[in-house]
Amino acid sequence: MAKKTEATVEEKLRTLYDLQLIDSRIDEIRNVRGELPLEVEDLEDEVEGLKTRLEKLNGNLEEITHEISNKKNLIEEAKVSIKKYTEQQKNVRNNREFNSLSKEIEFQELEIELAEKHIKEFKVQIEQKKEVISQTKERLSERENHLKHKKGELDDILKETEKEEKALMNMSIEHEELIEERLLGAYKRIRSSVKNGLAVVAIERGASGGSFFTIPPQVQMEIASRKKIITDEHSGRILVDPTLAEEEKQKMEDIFASV
Structure with missing residues (x-):
């Protein structure tokens, strides 16, 4: 993967979404342990x-x-x-x-x-x-x-x-190192402020994932162009288009299966 300074917006979005998938997987494991x-x-x-x-x-x-x-x-x-x-x-x-x-x-x-x-x-x-x-x-x-x-x-x-969580924690750290400090800070801030820990979400049926607020078509097109990082005006979450999300989910599922 390209260095932080050379990363395109699309690469940043993919890395961010991958990090979200990894951290969500860690959350799932910890939820299994529960109380x-x-x-x-x-x-x-x-x-x-x-x-x-x-x-x-x-x-x-x-x-x-x-x-x-x-x-x-x-x-x-x-x-x-x-x-x-x-x-x-x-x-x-x-x-x-x-x-x-x-x-x-x-x-x-x-x-x-x-x-x-x-x-x-x-x-x-x-x-x-x-x-x-x-x-x-x-x-x-x-x-x-x-x-x-x-x-x-x-x-x-x-x-x-234990083994999977340790591997995922290392993976999370590696992905964090690929993200510029300002963006990583925003990700962590959003993640800590929302109940389900989702800071990066895909558009689902014209709305931000898990939200009922419709995103205007023009904004959806901007998100799909992957030219700049766009956040949901209601939840503050970082938005990615469904295609990118599906591609990264498939990629990460294959990686998780091998852990």
């Missing part, structure tokens, strides 16, 4: 979040179990103290000593009562935590299976399309 990469990413984040939650819940469970153990030890210590104070009461010399020991015994009994109350509360908390842990494990297992399935889907699509 899958984002879905996989979201699922990975959710799985990590559930694992972190599970670790925290298990940590809380251990803390509560440890607290129960402490309370049981406290009860045993209190029982030993009660036994000791009860024995001491048998050898007191006056009522003051007896009453003092009675208060100690009463205090230890209250400690036992309070510890038993706490143990009951902790056991309720354990049951609640176990229920939440069970639900979280179930949710985690379900999300991990879903993630595995989605990753499998994505991997299959990537295997099918």
Whole structure:
């Protein structure tokens, strides 16, 4: 192909349209993947979040179990103290000593009562935590299976399309290098501003491709002459005539088939 500075308007239009066909093909491949990469990413984040939650819940469970153990030890210590104070009461010399020991015994009994109350509360908390842990494990297992399935889907699509996409990306870069900077800038600007990514379109039934606005016959003749680059006044897209479009489509389809 001729150098940029020597390219005719027709050559520029053909290169531009070829680039559009290549980029549209890349768009198609990426559309096949759709939202899958984002879905996989979201699922990975959710799985990590559930694992972190599970670790925290298990940590809380251990803390509560440890607290129960402490309370049981406290009860045993209190029982030993009660036994000791009860024995001491048998050898007191006056009522003051007896009453003092009675208060100690009463205090230890209250400690036992309070510890038993706490143990009951902790056991309720354990049951609640176990229920939440069970639900979280179930949710985690379900999300991990879903993630595995989605990753499998994505991997299959990537295997099918990775080679073609890479080849097309290289092809796109090569074509961009053949287009003058100003024209390439306009192409990219139009492409990014339209929903379907079509910056270069052929005339279809007297209108700009994908548009309902009829192009005047005089303008259609100018486009067909390929003497200057003409844009659609309504959409801003670069226009090419149907014959050129068909020729380039056939050429590029043959190239795509060999990728």
